[in-house]
Amino acid sequence: MTAAPRDVDILPTPPMLPGLSQTSSMLEWQQDHAGFFQRAYEQLGPVFGVQLGPQQGTVLVGPRYHEFFFKEVDNRLSVPEQYRFVVPMFGEVALAATDTATRRRHVALMQSAFQGRRLSRYTEQAADETEQWLDSLGANGRFDLWNALEGLAMRIAASTLLGPEVRARIDDFRPLLADLARGMDFVLPPDLPLPKFVRRDRARRLLTEMIQPVLAERRRRSDTSPDFLQTLIDDPGVGDEGDDVLVGMALMTIFTGYITTCAQLAWALVLLLQHPAYLESVIAEVDAARTPAAPGSPPASTRPAVGGDRVPPDARLPRLEWALKEAIRLRPVMSHYARYNRTDIELDGYRLPAGWLTMLCPSVAHRLPELFTDPDRYDPERFSPGRAEDRRHPYALIGFSGGFYRCPGSAFGMNEMRVVIASLLARFDLVAPAVEPLPSFDMGVTRPTSPCIIEYRTRN
The missing domain is CATH 1.10.630.10 (Cytochrome P450)
Known part of the structure; x- marks a missing residue:
């Protein structure tokens, strides 16, 4: 990863998924954020371009790219341009x-x-x-998650x-x-x-x-x-x-x-x-x-x-804290982090143009096999002191972002x-939802879609 040379304009921009127009690319991303990024990563590698409506950007996958991203914030990568959408909400x-x-x-x-x-x-x-909430539930029943x-x-x-x-x-x-x-x-x-x-x-x-x-x-x-x-x-x-x-x-x-x-x-x-086996241990x-x-x-x-x-x-x-970390790894609620390119940037032979976004995707990065053993498997013990897979690199797990703006x-x-x-576990026996909940992004985070029914009864 090097600073932009004088002839950076001759470098190619990162490859994009073929056959997608601005509209189709945007629609696929809106329907399945994680799936869209995963498909692009599998076809194009750890540096690839995306077209989200009129905005173009580069997605970087892997801890050394994460480190570059977080260290360049407020330098070559700028924050406020990407957060203009919250100004009507918060100022x-x-x-x-x-x-x-x-x-x-x-x-x-x-x-x-x-x-x-x-x-x-x-x-x-x-x-x-x-x-107070648990007291309101009564001895048994069901609630939408x-x-x-x-x-x-x-x-x-x-x-x-x-x-x-x-x-x-x-x-x-x-x-x-x-x-x-x-x-x-x-x-x-x-x-x-x-x-x-x-x-x-x-x-x-x-x-x-x-x-x-x-x-x-x-x-x-x-x-x-x-x-x-x-x-x-x-x-x-x-x-x-x-x-x-x-x-x-x-x-x-x-x-x-x-x-x-x-x-x-x-x-x-x-x-x-x-x-249930890990649940019993918790x-x-x-x-x-x-x-x-x-x-x-x-x-x-x-x-x-x-x-x-x-x-x-x-x-x-x-053991519960390891389970929380595993949920952050497998189901990160932020589909991406993005920063605005203040200048052209040379990165591993590509030109990241000024005005594009530079982005990270936790859902893809958290399933890299070089970081996490059998990455698609639910295994909270990967965070136990004897394994500590999240410590293989300081930026392996980015569910809470990183750097100064973590x-x-x-x-x-x-x-x-x-x-x-x-x-909840101290008071109730809980039954898992009968159907795997689908992800929804309607409130700015990836969450389980309703209905997702949890049954409970007081433990005896």
């Missing part, structure tokens, strides 16, 4: 901020908000919300990020955020008069009207709240940028946090239920963690997880998924 904040110093300041604040005592407090709130977990993830995000004022209005807040999500489009101009964009703009206006009075009341009070919204208000840099920036950052954080975590949580639970681990065995007491697996018999939010559950809430997302699944 020019975080990754969409055109000023580099502002963009990095916003991201650094988000990174600091999910560490140490704040992270522990958010995890405890996630556990409380999860227990996405609808149930999306509601739970939304309540957790509202509690931890926006505080009690918004949590109390969750029934008003939730559908508006869903309309905001469905107004996301990576390709179409964001100001077209389409119904989904009209609903997006209405949702943004109503959400702003909901949050602005909370900001005003918080500023009048002498006490502070232990949530992300208060972190924004108290920060001397971001707090002085005005209500529009604060609202935008709050909405962007809650949106990205709840939607990606919920989608990854759904896939992790499905995969675990589909593999249940045993959860049972051992949820109550200390008193002398003469029956085994934990025979005691119902009710009342105070909860899994501690900070319980160490390595997902700031990744630790909280992992904690939330661990808490929800451990609490």
Whole structure:
């Protein structure tokens, strides 16, 4: 990988799938993101071109390319051009901020908000919300995977990020955020008069009207709240940028946090239920963690997880954490990451033209046999200390992106998924869905399509 020489114009651009027009290429990608990238990789190799509507780009597959991608961000690869589609949703904040110093300041604040005592407090709130949801389920029944977990993830995000004022209005807040999500489009101009964009703009206006009075009341009070919204208000840099920036950052954080975590949580639970042998080992681990065995007491697996018999939010559950990593590997919720080429770039004999996108595809990269043994097989133990296949290269696993702009809430997302699944398994026997759920991309992430029915009954 070398810098662009003076005669870079004579180099060929990366090969593209033959026989696809702009329209057909776009339609195939929209129908099956992962399948489209996988087919191109198998035919063309680790560097190939794509045509997504009017936009052209290069997809890079493999950890050494991932390293190049993340290290070149804010150098030859630029961030905000690719995030123009979120400006109508959140404004020019975080990754969409055109000023580099502002963009990095916003991201650094988000990174600091999910560490140490704040992270522990958010995890405890996630556990409380999860227990309330479990209490509402009754002794047995069935729920749709996405609808149930999306509601739970939304309540957790509202509690931890926006505080009690918004949590109390969750029934008003939730559908508006869903309309905001469905107004996301990576390709179409964001100001077209389409119904989904009209609903997006209405949702943004109503959400702003909901949050602005909370900001005003918080500023009048002498006490502070232990949530992300208060972190924004108290920060001397971001707090002085005005209500529009604060609202935008709050909405962007809650949106990205709840939607990606919920989608990854759904896939992790499905995969675990589909593999009963490994599931049993996780249940045993959860049972051992949820109550200390008193002398003469029956085994934990025979005691119902009710009342105070909860899994501690900070319980160490390595087998469950390996299962979460395996879900991130096999079912990453982001179909791609993209950056804008500021200049022509020479890369392994190809020219990546200025104005194109440079892209990574986790779903293809996570199944490379040189990194992951028998890569299509569900095998969480590949992450155990004796194997640690994800450590074969620092950029082998990119489910949370990488570099400076790596997902700031990744630790909280992992904690939330661990808490929800451990609490479910401690209380209920669960039955895997009868039909393999198909992937959907209607909310900007790859998630299981509804209906995907999970049956449950209280453990005895």
